[in-house]
Amino acid sequence: MNASSEASTGTELDVDILIIGAGPAGLYAAYYAGFRGLRVAVIDALSEAGGQVSAMYPEKAILDVAGFPLVRGRDLIGALLEQAAPYDPAYLLGEQAQTLSHRVDGRVVIGTSKDRNVTAGAVVITGGIGTFIPRPLARGLDFLDRGLSYFVPDLSAHAGKDVVIVGGGDSAFDWAVHLEPIAASVTLVHRRDKFRAHGAMVTRVQGSSVRMFVNADISAVRGNGWIAEVDVAHKLDETITTLPAQSVIAALGFTADLGPMMRWGIQIDARHIVVNTRMETTAPRVYAAGDITDYPGKVRLIAVGFGEAATAVNNAAATLDPDAEIFPGHSTEQEG
Numbered sequence: 001m002n003a004s005s006e007a008s009t010g011t012e013l014d015v016d017i018l019i020i021g022a023g024p025a026g027l028y029a030a031y032y033a034g035f036r037g038l039r040v041a042v043i044d045a046l047s048e049a050g051g052q053v054s055a056m057y058p059e060k061a062i063l064d065v066a067g068f069p070l071v072r073g074r075d076l077i078g079a080l081l082e083q084a085a086p087y088d089p090a091y092l093l094g095e096q097a098q099t100l101s102h103r104v105d106g107r108v109v110i111g112t113s114k115d116r117n118v119t120a121g122a123v124v125i126t127g128g129i130g131t132f133i134p135r136p137l138a139r140g141l142d143f144l145d146r147g148l149s150y151f152v153p154d155l156s157a158h159a160g161k162d163v164v165i166v167g168g169g170d171s172a173f174d175w176a177v178h179l180e181p182i183a184a185s186v187t188l189v190h191r192r193d194k195f196r197a198h199g200a201m202v203t204r205v206q207g208s209s210v211r212m213f214v215n216a217d218i219s220a221v222r223g224n225g226w227i228a229e230v231d232v233a234h235k236l237d238e239t240i241t242t243l244p245a246q247s248v249i250a251a252l253g254f255t256a257d258l259g260p261m262m263r264w265g266i267q268i269d270a271r272h273i274v275v276n277t278r279m280e281t282t283a284p285r286v287y288a289a290g291d292i293t294d295y296p297g298k299v300r301l302i303a304v305g306f307g308e309a310a311t312a313v314n315n316a317a318a319t320l321d322p323d324a325e326i327f328p329g330h331s332t333e334q335e336g
Contacts, residue, residue, distance in 0.1 A: 009220055013090065013118045015039045017316060018110060020097050021126035023051025025290030025305035027080035029124050032313045036088020041118060043110070047094040050077035056151040060174050066303050076302075092116070100264040100283070108285050122316035125261070125273060125281070125288040126309065127179030137166060137250040140230070147227030150246045152179075160184055162244040164230055166218055167251030173197040175249060176210045187211040187243055189218060189232055200319075213241070221248065239281075269294055279312035285319060287312035 017033040019026045022044035033040045050053050050073070053062075058074040065071055071079075083140035099111035101121070102193060111116045125214065129296040134150035141148070152158065152175050159182040165172050168190035180186050188205065193214040195202050206212065219240065227248055232241040267274040272294035279287045289308035291300045298304075318326045 002143065011116050013041060013092075013116060014120075015041045015090065015118065016121045016320060017041075017124060017313065018043065018108070018118050018120035018122075019046075019089075019124045019126060021051060021290070021292070022046070022049040022091065022093065023127050023290065024053060024076065024080060024302050026051070026124075026126035027077070027084055027307045029126060029289060029309035029313050030089040031084040031087065031240065032082070032310050033124075033317075034084060034089060036317050038085065038313075038317060040084075040120075041090040041092060041120070043092040043097050043112065043118070045094070045096040045113075048075070049081060049091065049093060052107055053077055056153065057171065057174070058150075058153055059155045059178065061178065062302065064073075064301055064303055092118070096259070100286070102284060106285060115292075122285040122287060123322040124279075124309070124312045124316060125269065125286065125292060126290040126305070127292045133255050134250065135252040137218065137248070137252065139218050140227070140248060142244070143221055143223060143227045143248070145322065146225065147223065147246055148221070148250065149254075150250050152249060155179060155323045158247045158249075160181055161246040163187070163247045164245045165242060165249045166190070166250055167253070168192060168195040168197060169251060169253060170197045170201065171253075172249075172251035173201040173205050175251060176205050177201065177208070180208055180210055183247075185209075185211070185244075187213065187232075189213045189216050191215070191217050191235075195308070218248070221245075223303045257311060277311075278315040279308055280315065285316070287316055 007304050017040050019029045019042045029039050030042050032213050053073040054077055060073045062069045095215055096113040097110045098113055101109045108120050108123045114167035128198055141174045155178055158179050162185045163179050163183045165176055165188045175190050176186050213232050214233050215235045218230050222229050227245055230245045265283055273281055273288040273292050275281055275288050275295055279289055281288050289312045290305035299336035316328050318324050
């Protein structure tokens, strides 16, 4: 199921809850706000719902969503859209939230990149405002889109190729696991001998046919129009290994550009929004949930973002209607 790119073409839109960010936490917030009987709009700078999941790793197997031993990114996003659909949220995709102000009655006004004003009783920020800029590979930048890539939206594009993955985080190991069965070869290169990836995934890759070089960097990339081979420089003995490579994936992480949000008067610490236990930011009627938030003990998992989204919506609902209960009961209690 796909979200429509834009549900309203007018310059004014009035809703109960505006959700900024159409990633997993934002889509779950859209469902939960609808479940509570609130009128909802979802805005995201990307042209497709799903946030980083849709843009960067739709084929990735996600293993830490409760109740799903394995769910692929695109399937998770499709299910979240389907879950929210009965409540008919307005999707404003390919549109950036740029300004934030408050009316005298306390309602929040968001001005967008399409000269639209969205007035909402409350706002829940889950991302979706800026861009994620990949950390560049020091060598081979001339081969971007000619064998060099920063994420894998389509696994089949690497089928039958000699693939070199650079990085030591979860994405590097996930892509190694998924590409091993279809690539001619997979080699993982990491600058250290310690990994940021989950231990179980590291063990899985170590037990596979994936070749691993640690304490190593890519020192040269060569090809004639398209990548053909790379040099791997080993730090400890200062030797060079030359590998065939028609695909190099630089899984070095991303830096977030929060863009206009930096001017909204909310407390931001190291590119994360500071919230309290009600998911409130320092701005009135502005809440946040998901990976973009920060508080003591924060754990950045999709599953945690779902819980934060429900917490944010419930507290926002109680702010909009002081007679409303923060927790309205379980969905199963309202069937029939």
